[in-house]
Amino acid sequence: MAWKAKHFxxxxxxxxxxxxxxxxMSSKAVDLTWGFFARSEGSIFLPVLYGTVFGAIIFYGNYYYLIPKYFSQRKKWKYWFFAVGSLLVVCAIESLVDILVLIQKHGLQEKNSDGSEDFGAFATLVFANTLTANLACLIFSFAYRFPKDWIRNEKQKNQLEKDKLRSELDFLKAQINPHFLFNGINSIYHLIGSNNELAKHTLLQFSGLLRYQLYECNVDFISLQKELEYLKNYVNIEEIRKGEDAVFSIDFPDMSDNQFKGLKIAPLLISPFLENAFKYLSHNSERERNYVNIALGVTGNVLHIFIENSTDPKLKKKPESEGGIGLVNVKRRLALMYPNDKHQLTISSEDRKFQVELILSLHEN
Structure with missing residues (x-):
């Protein structure tokens, strides 16, 4: 019904x-004279009326048929063949009507030098006037059609781009969740048997993290407080797992600070950096040589993140070489959700140290 109403x-x-x-065109204000027709002689209304009909045939034939069927399909030669052909045919028919009307009203106007009527010159002038008017209708149909086509194509391109970004983000988030799930289960596995009570407590924390992923973070942006709470719980689990073999320096801002209210962040955006730090943590015999330093701070609506961990120089697979999941994904998500100057990511790798620094402009309510 809406479609029918729109076309009506x-x-x-x-x-x-x-x-x-x-x-x-037939009014006194314009006082039109067109070829052999003039308002002053009372002969302009009928030619303008049927001339408009012929012009409309050219306009809509080009607009609804020739342009979409040939021109927009890159069949330019066929388009021009049919466009010029139809223009000439319509002009010939209209010229014939003009001539019949003129002969009926006035007779022939052009005469040879001997006084005889020159029908060829008369017909040529009529056709030239008709061609001028109908050619204007053809050009006008182009001018009317192409802006609308351009706007429609731009809308389609924008929608396709949005759909593409949405698909990519969903795919990247789907990759992050299994990666974290694997790491979390692996952490709990190392506790079972050696400290069952701690394993139970860690499993409870881990279930809270999964609950966050499943029921709270399936949105584009989430409260910064919730995301930081999630990250803090994740770090606590990793500390329990590796605390005897490494030194940790963790600095999280106060979650109850009112400055966080209204600030939002893309969920699960920072966790791959933390996972990466614990995954590639060195395994030196001396505990002090194995370390993870994490510092998060908020100034206004800007989040500053610094993560550093010791690495093993003999490790064949470096953190930055991680493939489909991990750093590659988070870089892609940052590019999609925080383009241009919305983020600044610096990653540096040395023989025994890996650093990540991220400055992020947060969304505000």
């Missing part, structure tokens, strides 16, 4: 526009 309104608007054009 368009029909009314176009019909009124053409009729308005007819009455305007």
């Amino acid at each position: 309104r368009r029909l009314i608007v176009h019909s009124l526009s053409w009729l308005g054009f007819v009455f305007l």
Whole structure:
């Protein structure tokens, strides 16, 4: 019904526009003289009326048929063949009508030097005037069609781009969750048997993290407080797992600080950096040589993150070489959700140290 109403309104608007054009060209205010027709002689209304009909045939034939069927399909030669051909045919028919009307009213106007009537010159002038008017209708249909096509194509391109970004983000988030799930289960596995009570407590914390992933973070942006609470719990689990073999320096801002209210962040955006730090933590015999330093701070709506961990120089697979999941994904998500100057990511790798620094402009309510 909406489609029919839209086309009915368009029909009314176009019909009124053409009729308005007819009455305007036939009015005293314009006092039009076109070829052998003149308002002063009372002969302009009928030619303008049927001339408008022929012009509309050219306009809509080009607009609804020739342009979409040939021109927009890159069949330019066929388009010009049919466009010029149809223009000439319509002009010939209209010229014939003009000639019949003129002969009936006035007889032939052009004469040879001997006084005889020159029908060829007369017909040529009539055709030239008709061609000029109908050619204008053809050009106008182009001018009317192409901006609309361009706007429609731009909307389609934008929608396709949005759909593509949405698909990519969903895919990246789907990759992050299994990666974390694997690491978390692996952490709990190392506790079972050696400290069952701690394993139970850690499993409880881990279930809270999974609950966050499943029921809270399936949105584009989430409260910064919730995300930081999630990250803090994750770090606590890793500390329990590796605390005897490494030194940790963890600095999280106060979660109850009112400055966090209204600040939002893309969920699970920072966790791959933390996972990466614990995954590639060195395994030196001396505990002090194995370390993870994490510092998060908020100034205004800017989040500053610094993560550093010791690495094993003999490790064949470096953190930055991680493939489909991990750092590659988080870089892609940052590019999609925080483009241009919305983020600044610096990653540096040395023989025994890996650092990540991220400055992020947060969304505000």
